[in-house]
Amino acid sequence: MGELPFRDPVETALAAEQQFVRTLGGFVMGIAGGDLVIHERIPLSRFNFVVVHTFSPERRTAFFERALDHYFQRAIRPTFRVPTPVPAHVDSGLRALGFRPSAAPLSLLLSGGEVAAPTPSDLTVRPAMADEFDPILSLWTTEKERPELRTALDIVWHHPNPEERLTPMVAARDGNVVSAGILYEARGETGLHFIATRSGERGQGAASTLVGGVFGGSDGRTRPNGFLFADSPRLESRIVRLGFRPARVFTVYELPREAELALPPVPAAGPPRWRPPRGGPAERGPG
Numbered sequence: 001m002g003e004l005p006f007r008d009p010v011e012t013a014l015a016a017e018q019q020f021v022r023t024l025g026g027f028v029m030g031i032a033g034g035d036l037v038i039h040e041r042i043p044l045s046r047f048n049f050v051v052v053h054t055f056s057p058e059r060r061t062a063f064f065e066r067a068l069d070h071y072f073q074r075a076i077r078p079t080f081r082v083p084t085p086v087p088a089h090v091d092s093g094l095r096a097l098g099f100r101p102s103a104a105p106l107s108l109l110l111s112g113g114e115v116a117a118p119t120p121s122d123l124t125v126r127p128a129m130a131d132e133f134d135p136i137l138s139l140w141t142t143e144k145e146r147p148e149l150r151t152a153l154d155i156v157w158h159h160p161n162p163e164e165r166l167t168p169m170v171a172a173r174d175g176n177v178v179s180a181g182i183l184y185e186a187r188g189e190t191g192l193h194f195i196a197t198r199s200g201e202r203g204q205g206a207a208s209t210l211v212g213g214v215f216g217g218s219d220g221r222t223r224p225n226g227f228l229f230a231d232s233p234r235l236e237s238r239i240v241r242l243g244f245r246p247a248r249v250f251t252v253y254e255l256p257r258e259a260e261l262a263l264p265p266v267p268a269a270g271p272p273r274w275r276p277p278r279g280g281p282a283e284r285g286p287g
Contacts, residue, residue, distance in 0.1 A: 009110055010247045013227040014051070016189035021047055023164060023186075024152040029070065033063045036070055036078075041148045044141060045079045045254065046194075052082045057089035064093055080253040081106065099253040106252050107236050109244040111226035115215040123178060123206060125213025128168035136170065136180040139196040153182065163187055171210040179206035183214055190215075192228045195235075208238035216242070 018028045018037060026039030026047055033055030039047035048071060055063050071078040080099060082090055091101075128136060134150070141149050156166040164186040171179040181195040192214055197206045215226045228244070230236035236246065 009112070009225075010108065012189060012225075013108060013110060013191070013247070016184075016186060016191055016227070017193075017229075019164075019186055020184045020191060020193060023156050023161065023166075023184075031063070031066055033059065034067065036067055038070060038074075038076070040074050040076070042141075042145050042152065043074075043076045044145060044149075045077070048076050049079045049081055049252075052080055052090060054087075060089050060093045064097060068097070077255050081250040082253065084249045084251050086251050094253045098255055098259045100256065102231075102252045102254055104232050106250040107230045107246050108248045108250075109228055109230055109236065109239050110247045111215055111244055115212065115226065115243040121205070121209050123171040123173050123209045123213075125169065125171050125210055128170045128177070128180065132170065132177055133168060136168065136177050139180055139198065140194045156184075169210065169214050171206050171213065179210045181210055181214070188225055190226045192226070195228065203234070205238065207235060208242060211239055211244075212242050 018035070021037055021039060022028060024039065024047070025041060026037065029036040029038065034053050035051040037047065037049050037051065050067050068078070080094055082094075084105065086101075133154075137146050137150055153166065153168070156164070157168065160166060164184070166185075167183045169181050169183045169192070170177045177198070178201050179195070179197040182193045184191050184193060192211060195207050195210065211228065226244075227247075228239065230239055231252075240246070
């Protein structure tokens with residue numbers, strides 16, 4: 001596999017996230033102005049999103065139409081990740097297409113060094129056991145997408161490619177899973193994905209206990225290049241207290257549930273505004 005092709009820790013973490021999608025059966029397509037992350041079999045927003053880089057206002061329409069065409073042909077609703085501050089022409093273009101910014105930003109958090117172990121708790125952080133795998137899938141997806149997600153995760157869990165490792169991790173109390181996430185390690189980078197907590201247990205520190213246990217060495221392994229995403233200020237503040245730092249903040253644009261998957265109609269073609277000369281100077285005549 002070799003090392004990831006970036007020296008900047010932010011770009012390296014983002015590349016590692018895209019590698020996670022790839023190993024689960026998705027793909028990433030680079031176009032002028034951004035990257036399209038696509039998983040045709042698992043239409044979850046965390047596997048289907050556009051990372052916006054930069055493009056000129058004059059090329060705004062072309063960028064969005066080209067990007068959305070790939071998703072709409074597959075009946076997938078993508079989200080758009082735009083680094084903050086959001087340029088005005090990107091915001092207006094997305095809003096014109098029906099996309100709206102989510103209530104909370106998405107923050108990329110990097111460990112960048114030692115992570116504090118979790119505070120004393122009745123929760124135990126450990127790898128998931130085989131008989132826990134199906135129950136914890138309900139934390140991450142609906143019944144419709146669950147079979148495909150299970151198959152994709154199971155393949156990488158038990159048959160990883162060289163230099164990669166996938167491990168479902170849980171924070172459990174008395175044998176019952178309270179919080180869970182997917183630990184994916186590849187080429188020196190470690191990401192914790194799909195962090196979720198059972199309803200009724202949220203807001204009580206289970207997710208931060210999971211993060212602290214995974215990156216704080218509770219299993220005897222050190223993971224210095226760790227990263228994760230936080231989609232709520234509450235989770236972000238708790239993760240920062242463990243030793244992570246916000247490295248990049250995105251505004252996430254998404255379509256409302258009632259929005260139709262369609263691009264604006266293309267205007268009727270008209271005559272060209274300019275015609276090239278039909279021949280050489282002799283044919284055009286003098287002057």
